[in-house]
Amino acid sequence: MAITVEELVNIGSLGTRVLAGAEGLDRGIGWAHVCELAAPWEWLGDGDLVMTTGLGIPESPAAQDEYVRRLAGAGVVGVAVGENMYAPPLTPRMHRCADRVGLPLLLTRYEVPFAAMARTIAAANGVEELDRLSHALRVFEHLRLLVDGDGEAALMQRLEAEIGCRLHLLDARSLRPVAGSSPGLPASLRVALASQPPDPLGRRPSVLRLPEAQGVLVVPVPGPRRLLLVAIPNEGTRPDLTLLHHVTTVLSLEQATVVAQRERSRRLGASLLAQIIDGRVDPGTATEQLASVGLVGRWVLTASRGDPESDAWAQLHHALDDDGIPHLLLTRSGTTIALLPEEPEGVERLLSGLPAGAHSGVSEAFDSAASLQEAHRQARWALHLAEAREESVSEYSDREAGSPFLPGTLERSREVSTQVLGALLAYDEQHESALLLSLRVFLEENRSWQRAASRLHVHKQTLVYRMDRVEQLTGRRLSSTADVSELWLALQAGIASGVVPT
Secondary structure, three states: OOOEHHHHHOOHHHOEEEEEOHHHOOOEOOEEEEOOOOOHHHOOOOOEEEEEOOOOOOOOHHHHHHHHHHHHHOOOOEEEEEOOOOOOOOOHHHHHHHHHHOOOEEEEOOOOOHHHHHHHHHHHOHHHHHHHHHHHHHHHHHHHHHHOOOOHHHHHHHHHHHHOEEEEEEEOOOOOEOOOOOOOOOHHHHHHHHOOOOOOOOOOOOOEEOOOOOOOEEEEEOOOOOEEEEEEEOOOOOOOHHHHHHHHHHHHHHHHHHHHHHHHHHHHHHHHHHHHHOOOOOHHHHHHHHHHOOOOOOEEEEEEEOOOOOOHHHHHHHHHHHOOOOOEEEEEOOEEEEEEEOOHHHHHHHHHOOOOOOEEEEOOOEOOHHHHHHHHHHHHHHHHHHHHHOOOEEEOOOOOOOOOOOOOOHHHHHHHHHHHHHHHHHHHHHHOOOHHHHHHHHHHOOOOHHHHHHHHOOOHHHHHHHHHHHHHHHOOOOOOHHHHHHHHHHHHHHHHHOOOOO
């Protein structure tokens, strides 16, 4: 049996007396921690005794009231304040709140070291600590069983049985369950989590308690993904915070393995998709390889662009894997291409994982790998329309263009682009040169020789030579507004229709 607060107070050598909250003196102390933070409930939990010099205690009566209530709500069994140290005056309102919630408010003499109090509690609780250690060892033993071949779902079930809680492992951004997690997170908890204000510095508390859900703990899981573990205690139990942190360590190790496996699959999938789009693999072989990753029947291709600094792009394959949606992803020149099953759930999941403000184009449905190059052109065309119309997503339509100055169809865009830029395309292919890219960059930089040369990593004179060759091959002058306009619109039509490589 753990030492109680009353038993601790009755040890004369510890020089501690009760100021308020006497109704909670019979509560057992699991451990004692020195904590000078303003929000100790984010770090401590059930059965913990807070020892403080008073630095973290607020001054106003209302703030002291909240301080006590939040500690009691976290399961803390008492607060021992160092006498004549740094605490502000402990107000009558604070005393009344401690009495009301049954949280012992203690005063410890200045000359008594907190280490003496902690050692006393540790010595008294030797049996309980041995039991906690046994639980911790069993938690890590479950990880070994995972290595032996058990899946993520089985691991979660064993951990739930070990600590007496229902566990939900969520993506911290979307609050959706990751693969292997227990399904059925109550909607009220999801709403409560979504309503939590973000920390301006991106920090996460050691433990988050939701006022709307008594006893529920939310703990961040360290690792390559931003994950949250939600622990819902079984009836009549309270989760042990120390054991819960051991569980997050196990899950972090398990997720590191999952992430490594998924990253390898993502790279292989990107290589396969690039080969098919570029026509470097036989359609029959491509169909077999697509089937091996679950892409059978009919599928669609999407093209998406948005904020390149957002880490949402790196999480897309996790979002699709967590929902069991087969896919291939490829990123080229700032555009992310995805091959997905025709069912709308796949496209909807991908779109929900994009950063805010992103644009996407969706091709028609196809059932043959031989059609994937055409699907790629359609998705790029639809993306062009979405960006021109400032829409989040556009499905392929061969009826209208996004600009009145561009051709109205994908086929007509290909024809116009080839007509104007065909000589450059042929020259680049024959000589392995970069005239078309140089022209594109030169025009994107508003014909600034210095900026364009810097972006292309070439000398200014090299760029001058290239633009001379462009004028010779296209028969258009870069000093002519009419000719520059024609070249620019041909580039845009070529990019939208897939003629111009990106």
